[in-house]
Amino acid sequence: MSDSETVTRFAPSPTGRLHLGHAFSALTAYEAARQAKGRFLLRIEDIDQGRCRPEFEQAIYDDLAWLGLDWKQPVRRQSDHFDFYRQALDRLQDMGLVYPCFCTRKEIAAEIAAAGSAPHGPDGPLYPGSCRHLLLSERERRQSNGAPFALRLDAAAAAAQTGPLRWVEQGKGEIAVDPQLHGDVVIARKDIPTSYHLAVTLDDAIQGVTLVTRGEDLLPATHIHRLLQAVLGLPVPEYRHHKLLTDETGKRLAKRDGAEGLASLRQKGADPAGIRAHLGFGNLAVAAPTLT
Numbered sequence: 001m002s003d004s005e006t007v008t009r010f011a012p013s014p015t016g017r018l019h020l021g022h023a024f025s026a027l028t029a030y031e032a033a034r035q036a037k038g039r040f041l042l043r044i045e046d047i048d049q050g051r052c053r054p055e056f057e058q059a060i061y062d063d064l065a066w067l068g069l070d071w072k073q074p075v076r077r078q079s080d081h082f083d084f085y086r087q088a089l090d091r092l093q094d095m096g097l098v099y100p101c102f103c104t105r106k107e108i109a110a111e112i113a114a115a116g117s118a119p120h121g122p123d124g125p126l127y128p129g130s131c132r133h134l135l136l137s138e139r140e141r142r143q144s145n146g147a148p149f150a151l152r153l154d155a156a157a158a159a160a161q162t163g164p165l166r167w168v169e170q171g172k173g174e175i176a177v178d179p180q181l182h183g184d185v186v187i188a189r190k191d192i193p194t195s196y197h198l199a200v201t202l203d204d205a206i207q208g209v210t211l212v213t214r215g216e217d218l219l220p221a222t223h224i225h226r227l228l229q230a231v232l233g234l235p236v237p238e239y240r241h242h243k244l245l246t247d248e249t250g251k252r253l254a255k256r257d258g259a260e261g262l263a264s265l266r267q268k269g270a271d272p273a274g275i276r277a278h279l280g281f282g283n284l285a286v287a288a289p290t291l292t
Contacts, residue, residue, distance in 0.1 A: 020253060
């Protein structure tokens with residue numbers, strides 16, 4: 001890959017069927033790579049083994065192929081790379097940037113309620129840091145007793161190591177990172193050595209992604225990802241957070257809300273050219289980006 005090559009990716013989770021919102025995101029990434037004569041990658045984000053299904057993964061391949069998209073092989077599946085994520089997690093622990101959190105969601109909510117107020121992030125009240133200052137002996141005692149725990153990133157400690165950070169958002173220019181925006185996020189669990197935040201940051205780096213295209217709902221997560229890139233010494237891609245598709249009531253299309261799948265539209269007689277045109281890609285030449 002040359003230094004100037006554009007590499008994009010579409011990274012769905014196989015927890016349900018793809019809908020029009022997914023198609024829009026995939027086409028956005030594909031078109032960016034095609035225009036730049038770059039590469040379009042497909043990644044399967046399946047670290048949540050409890051919700052992911054093989055039939056949904058196969059459906060992703062079928063739906064994207066039906067849309068006329070092609071991608072570089074092999075497809076990266078996150079569940080195949082837990083050892084890779086564990087190595088990065090070990091590095092963060094060695095740097096003193098990770099600590100075990102034994103709090104349940106109920107306990108966290110109770111502590112926030114008792115405090116009367118709490119800092120808020122994009123997803124609501126932030127974790128109050130209850131376990132951040134536990135003594136090492138207490139952490140080891142609880143872990144040796146088999147207590148369930150999550151591993152959290154000490155955002156303040158990480159920011160102290162990196163100093164001020166920015167990323168380039170296409171169409172908006174540079175955006176300053178707020179390392180405390182999400183508080184001390186969970187980046188791994190006792191039985192899974194990663195989280196979405198850690199896995200996606202590492203995957204984009206190892207796959208050489210130069211332009212991350214994804215929905216604008218994930219723009220706040222970039223503050224976390226940029227922080228992780230800095231502490232782990234990873235390359236920094238550019239970002240483009242695109243609009244989200246909504247239904248007739250203005251509600252965002254989502255799997256959990258039963259958004260109609262591409263397979264259902266196909267069964268009703270929809271054709272891929274019509275879907276592409278409906279989503280604003282009517283002039284898209286369906287040909288694979290340059291693959292190397």
